[in-house]
Amino acid sequence: MDALLQGLQLVFNGQTLLVILAAAAFGIFVGAVPGLTATMAVALLVPITFYMDPTPAIAAIVTTSAMAIFAGDIPGTYLNIPGTPASAAYVGESSLLAKKGRARETLGTNLVCSVFGGLFGTVILVFVSPSLAEVALKFSSYEYFWLALLGLSSSIFISIGSKTKAFLSLMIGLLLSTVGLDMMSGAPRFTFGIPDLMAGINFIPVMIGMFALNEIMSFYGSRNEVRNPPSLSKDKVFGQVPVHVKKYWRNMLRGSSLGTLIGALPGAGADIAAWIAYAVGKSRSKDRAAYGTGHIEGIVDASSANNSGISGAWVPALVFGIPGDSITAIVIGVLYMKGMNPGPTIFMEGSGLVYSLFVVFFVANLIMLPIGYLAIKSSKVFILTPRKILMPIILCFCIVGAFSINNSITDVWIMLLVGIVAYILARCDFPMAPAILGLVLGTTLENSFMSSMLKSNGDLLSFFSRPISASLGALVILVWLSPLLVRLYQRYKAPHTNHTPRSS
């Protein structure tokens, strides 16, 4: 009880509340400007949170990401351009609704679904994490090795597009994680005689390069700045929302559950959650034919799912230190910097920090309602902000932000090189999430493998000698075999469907 009160005290004070408000405005702005993603917002925020206390720092990240994911719907609705990738799944539905003069109604429904999804994910986070942490307390290096491998494997198999490209992207992240002094032997690896690289590559310049510089380069490489000012509708924001909520509450629940689950899987973030929830919603709908014509049901599932995915991704991040998406990958680094080492012990220390984190989630999702309402009312400001003015300013933030982590120009070089590589890879449809997970989990994977080998004198079978470890190992092997099993299942099913008699 004391810890809970302490947690409340950490959140409900002037400084933290002010940070939450500022982060909300920042998140709405970044999310609503097409081309700026939620991950980019968080990556740019980290250098500033570096100088804050733990609670306001985490509050800033949680609020920014939640707001940005919702705000991505604003340009999606008015311009048919998703503000963030998480809105892409239902951008067609929402823009068609806007053309019917129902833009504010659509955004109002989006907002309520986002708040519901965010709160649903938070409730799961609050109730599931502590129990999961008790199980995680029994974990040793063997289990952590499998867990890291499971996270990395899922990041490949869940990714959309070519699995080979996802695998290569992961390898790049893993290679970056090996730079620096080897933990076991002390031998320098890939340091090229640069002293700043001895401690390894800091993930923040990598994030900034991968998500911000890459976007800036894409902007200058493209020629589509001109946007026609949309005619903004004057319908009521929340007028029809109670009707939609009453009619589609099951969709909200289903989307939120799916979103939380998918968000918790490493490598799958809010965007994949939204795509899957949209597809499931469509397949279960009675009005399937109405999908794609501007149907409000089409946005309920996915809009709930992307915000619940944000909260869901925190479950493995807090309990095991395994990030659920790119944003929590950044968060894990911030938690380490703030002395809140993620892992089961974070729940056992009895400090108010974990409770403050839970409270922050509730506050961030609840203030989304009034701030989101204001954002919907002033949509024109966001969607017409010229990127030709914004992008140069963001580039300057990138440089100063990368430099400020270690006050070292080497970090600016790292950001530049990673940005160029990310730009080339992104143009060739390589996903970025596996690279980030590789960078964050690479050290855990290698260190847990090496310490397990030291304990067992190099016996590889020791990875299957403990029950939990063996189960996790079997799960990893199952994930690896899943494409083969799916293909076998499809081959088995094909002849059977061919023989089914036709009804017409």
Add this chain to the structure above:
Amino acid sequence: MKDVLLGLCFMVAGIVTIYVARQYPTMPSLQYGPSLFPSLIGGGFFLGGLVLAVSQVPTLRQHASEDRIAWSIDYQAILVALLPCVLIVFYILASDYLGTAISLATMMFVLMLVRRTPVVLALGVSVVASLIIYFIFSRYLLIPLPEGLLSVGG
């Protein structure tokens, strides 16, 4: 074609990674040393690159059977995309002498002009934004950003 070239690049990167990793010391008590993971990653690069390149061979054959391959590379767009990178190098080289505020303002001004922002607006925004960024980071967050010419003047 892009994927074939990238696949080959990854294969070369894999060979280089394995070659570099083989030079790392081994540990006396264990058969696995600091070279294990980099070697595995190098192997992953090589195999992944190979699969990527080989998977594109049918597409290449199809193109080869057609009269000519349509190459549509927008070199101007690529050069403009690289401009932010050139300006970052400019910052790295010039910030010690010019100082952060002036270097950032110059970068922003150039980038805005490239996208045809009116000169007065570009100049105004560049100066104001660079000063705000400079003061937030150097005065509020106490980052030792180079002052350059500003320190001479002040």
